Amino acid sequence: MSSGLERTRPVETTEDDLEALLGDRALARDDHLNAPGFVIRPDDVQDVLSDLRDEAGFDHLSCLTAQQYEDRYESIYHMKKYADPTQEVSIVVPTTTDDPVSESAAPVFRTADWHEREAFDLVGIDYEGHPDPRRILLPETWQGHPLSLDYDQEKPQLVTLSEHANPIQPDHHDAESDTMFLNIGPHHPATHGVLHVKTVLDGETVVDVDPDVGYLHRCEEQMCQQGTYRHQIMPYPDRWDYVSAGLLNEWAYARAAEDLADIEVPEYAQIIRTMGAELCRIASHMLALGTFCLDVYGDFTAVFQYAFRDREVVQDILEDLTGQRLMFNYFRLGGVAWDLPEPREEFIAKTRDFLDELPAKVDEYNDMVTSNEIFQVRCIDTGVLEPEVAKDYGCTGPVARGSGVDYDIRRDDPYGYYSELDWDVITDDGCDNYSRVLCRMREVEESAKIIEQCLDLLEDWPEDEREIQANVPRTLKPDADTEVYRAVEGAKGELGIYIRSDGTDKPGRFKIRSPCYHNLSALGEMTQGEYIPDLIASLGSLDIVLGEVDR
Amino acid sequence: MSSDNPRQSIYDSTAPSTDTRDSRIGEGPDDRFNSKLREAFGSTPFILTKFDKFMNWVRGNSMFMLQFGIACCSIEMIHTYAIKHDLDRFGAGVPRASPRQADVMIVPGTIVSKFGPRMKRVYDQMPEPKFVVGMGSCTISGGPFQEGYNVVKGAEEIIPIDIHVPGCPPRPEALVYGVAKLQERIRNGESSPVVVKPYELEQFGDLEKDELVQKLASEIDEDDLVMRYNWADSP
Structure with missing residues (x-):
């Protein structure tokens, strides 16, 4: 098919x-x-x-x-x-x-x-031999390493609020030029959260960029290591990439844990998962588009509000499905929490209405955004990320696909119901901000195609075969020292999870591979030598979520 | 009304056109502005009130919010500002990017150790009188991350909070309700509760010379502002 x-x-x-x-x-x-x-x-x-x-x-x-x-x-x-x-x-x-x-x-x-x-x-x-052996998530003055075995969480810690010195001055490379050091963030509207970008400028040109992350490091890995596999971990993935990508993240955990405990998910549940995940992808890409336009146009009006109008519709559908607007907690190991809401026909009709209206809306975005000359001048050939560089930095998702790297885990390492459906992986060879935006917008259309097919399947599914959960033991205790690393295609790229079991009902080590973290690390490469407004546009086109960067 | 219908003054009389103005002014006192406030004054243009009361009333009805996104809750906060929920309807929807132009700060998310001093600094930069809405469980207690090694157990450890909106995250309706409650309090002139704030920005040189301070003495300048987290005393 x-x-x-x-x-x-x-x-x-x-x-x-x-x-x-x-x-x-x-x-x-x-x-x-x-x-x-x-x-x-x-x-x-x-x-x-x-x-x-x-x-x-x-x-x-x-x-x-x-x-x-x-x-x-x-x-x-x-x-x-x-x-x-x-x-x-x-x-x-x-x-x-x-x-x-x-x-x-x-x-x-x-x-x-x-x-x-x-x-x-x-x-x-x-x-x-590491070129820059500094702490990255915790403050420089932190004592101890929190995920090591002998760490004492009760000990006091000091955090400084010092002005950052100009990193160019001390080694006198630029004694002659008049570069300027500029802190962008951590509280700044263009940083999409609490990101701090240390920037060195020569006039309006960016000389050096050093993203300083960790202002939202919420100890997600520790939290997951303290939770039991069966129920206590699932709420946390919602909060990594919190831009409505909840179900995509939950799937990352579900996939890793189901492989670890050898759980087979019923086909019907896989279809619901696929549909929910793609709805999340649409919501997430809408926000990416809205905030990107906010960054580039600099106003809180038309495009931004249009994008949020459409997000509201998606969130309504997701709320009907999961019971929550943002933090869904809908997946369970071995399936999903419950079936489609009753009355079923109403839910399906509502979702179809959304899909029917989507092409017109996408045209509207194309009119307002991508075919806008000013927008094109701002975005084409700025923030260039060559495919080889993107691979070197481990970029994935729309960022890699916008650089022509044909890589999508949904197709290449299939899970869920994706391999049974008819859709395309979007790539664009432009390598610039414009192609990344274009990629996301076209991915929205592909997601709509996937949802459409899932709805057809769900509608015709025989009533007595609607199995939403496999039979999973109440307490999961995978064999000690089993290790697994599994990834799914999140909204931002490859979201991977490594779990090592230690024989108990909690993971011995839980590691999250965040796509945003690696996409962000390429920011310096993308923006050196460009103008500072292009830095803001590049940052927007990477579509980072600090909850996932810092975890 | 388009240009193919010339205005009355052009084809009719050349006398100054006062009829529209007259009809708007109407009989009796001038009520061109037609506001509820004007109606409330009745026939006399004077009111007698306490200045403080008037100021509180003005403040409550014109709140400038700080555009301050931290974590998950900020997504719901944006939805509250955006169409459908439109916080602007309640006289509180102008997000200001600079703390110096804002008088209400919504804290939408988890505060972690590295961000604590920065949030305190942003709060300090806001002009008085200032108000804070704590949005979500994280600003109440640290929420789902309360046991984390890096998480401040509630924003109230650092800045005083007037209104707590519970939820993880709260729905936009809940935030609107919280803001409305804050407006009500401001109008009534109620001040924020005084809370114990264990975490202050202090100069490094002023700290007690304990083990941790001595260890860091070579790294931190005497004049640098630092925040000291005593995790063991946290709730």
Whole structure:
């Protein structure tokens, strides 16, 4: 049935190939549920990772999980291929407890820069040769590493409010020029939340950009590690990407946990999930469009209000379905909480009405936004992100697809009901702000197509086969030391979750791979040498959500 | 009324056209502005009230909100400002980007350690009199993140809050209700409760020289403003 969903995949790298490639650098095997795992020495990291990338085509460093065991620290590099994300390999790097030093992968993958800073910040592993070994989420003056085993949460902490010194002045590179240091945020309307961008300007040109995140670091990983699999974790994903992308995030957890506990989800529930998730994607992209126009046009009026008008409609539908406007908490492991609301016909008709009106609305947006000459002047050829750079920074979602990287987990690593439906992955080769916006708008249309097909299926589904939940035990205790890393296509890109079980009903380690975090790390590359209004436009076109950046 | 219908003054008489004005003024006292306020005054244009009362009434009816997005609740806050809910109908819908132009701050989200000092600074920059609406569970107690190592257990640890709107997140209707309640309080001249605020911005040099301060002495300047979180004493 699917038409545009077949893609040519590269030749599979088998485990034998990997073993041959790594040779005796692989000390042992440590397989995860999703991928073969190889244990290597801490000083072989760059070597192994660059071999995997150049020889075997693993060009996507999807995630880095750091964790502490009783007897060791461990960094796990989850590698994938952009051309085929079902081919995965995990590189496990153990270090001793007394001296947790591991070689940095930042020279090989630029995305490792922020990964390793986070791992240092939260777990406390030092990465040798890291270009910028600072804390990233917690304040510079923080004491201890909160996700390490011996952290005492009761200890007092100091946080400074000091003016940030001009980072260019001390090393006197620019003694002659008159650059200016500018703090944008953390409280600024253009930062979409509480982001702080340290900017160095030469006149109106951006010389250096350093995004300073962590103003919304709400300890999501700790919260999830304290919750039980069955019910206590599911409310938290709603709050990572809180721009109505709740169901997409819940699916990330559901997918990882269902793989971990080996739960089969009924087909009917998968269709409801797919429909709900795509409704969320529409709501999320509408907000992205509205706020982007707010950034570029600088007013709180027409386009912004139009986008919110349409979001209200989607939120109404989602409220009918889930009972909540924003924090849905609708998925359960093994299915969804309840069936479509009664009367069913009314809900289906309401959703269809929305879908029927959508093309006219999209035309309206095209009239007002994308075909507007002023808008085009602002967006075309600004914030350019080349595909190779995007891959290097681990960009995913509309940001990568706007740079021509044909990568969508819904198609490439199928889950839910996507592989049975007829829809297309949108890519655009423009690499600029304009193509990212265009990508999102066209994705809205694709989502509408998916919802339409789901509604058809739901409408005709025989009444006695509407199974919304699999039979899942009340308490889930996956086998100890089972590890899984699973990703779904969130509204912003690849949202991955790593879970290690420790034999109890709570995860031993819960790591979130946030798409926004990595998309944001590319901001400096996109904006250097551009004008400051283009910096604001680029930031808007990345469509970050600070709840997901900081977690 | 378009240009193919010339105005009366052009084709009719050249005398000054006063009839519309006359009809608007009508008989008796001038009520061109037709406001409810004017009606309330009756036939006399004078009112007698306490100045304070008048000021409170004015303040309650013209609130300038600070455009301040923190976390999830800010999405619902934007929806409250945007069409359908339109907070502007209640005389409270002009979001100001600068704290120096605002007199009401809605705190829409979780306050974490790194943001605490910044929020305090933004609050301090607002001119008096200023009011705060705490939106959502996080500003009450830390909400679902209360046990987090980095989360301030409620915005009231740092700034005084006049109205708490519970919910995670509160619906726009709930926020509108909260704002309406705040207007009511302001009109009645009720002041915000005085609360114990354990977390203040202090100069680093003024802190008690305990273990933590000594450890950080080499990193932080004496004059730098710092906020000290005593997590063990937090609720």
